[in-house]
Amino acid sequence: MTHKVPVLISACLLGIRCRYDQDHALNQSLLDHFDHIQPVPVCPEQLGGLPTPRPPADIKGGDGRDVLEGRGRLITCEGQDVTEQFLRGAREAVRIAExxxxxxxxxxxxxxxxxxxTPHCDKPEGHGIGVTAALLISRGFHVIELAKGSQFPKAGLF
Ligand code: SF4
Structure with a gap:
């Protein structure tokens, strides 16, 4: 029997309709590697207690690292501060990973x-790291970003 490697995966990439607009972002190439991967799906925003659908939020005052350090906030398009939910979701995702x-x-x-x-932040360069990704990296996890249509970069990972 093939030993499967547990991999934390954004749940929307696995076809789960957990995005803010209740859609998914299925990455078909991931499914081709389930012989090697034991997927551990997480949606940090749902884990933080936010509903689906939900208003989208942007990071104000920096990026995810600034949020972790208390300088940045998550504000929805309706003006609601959802920083605590984003932080709770990030901690839960890390706990599940551990x-x-x-x-x-x-x-x-x-x-x-x-x-x-992510472009949904306030960095001068126009993009920065998300809250959960920043916390995962700070705890020593290897994080790879994957788009809906990109190929799963298997080479060298297993
Ligand atoms: S928080 Fe992550 S897993 Fe959840 S919908 Fe957004 S990108 Fe997907």
């Missing part, structure tokens, strides 16, 4: 939670 023995996380691009280069 409980599952995960070392690698495949996270959805562009998200203010999961992305490594």
């Amino acid at each position: 409980l599952s023995g995960v070392r690698l996380a495949l996270m959805k691009d562009k998200s203010p939670s999961c992305g490594l280069n």
Whole structure:
């Protein structure tokens, strides 16, 4: 029997309709590697207690690292501050990763939670890291960003 490697994966990339608009972002190429991967799906925004659908939020005052350090806030398009929910979701995602023995996380691009280069932030360069991605990296996890249509970068990972 093939040993499967546990991998934390943004749930929307697996076809789960957990996005803010109740859609998913299924990455078909991931499904081709389930012989090697034990997927551990997480949606940090849902884990933080936010509903689906929900108003989208942007990071104000920096990016996810600034949120972790208390300088940045998550504000929805309706003006609601959802920083605490984003932080709770990030901590829960890390807790699940630790409980599952995960070392690698495949996270959805562009998200203010999961992305490594999200445009939904306040950095001068126009992009920055999401809150959950920042917390995962700070705890020593290897994080790779994946788009809906991109190929799963298997080479060298297993
Ligand atoms: S990108 Fe992350 S937070 Fe957003 S829907 Fe997907 S799993 Fe949830």
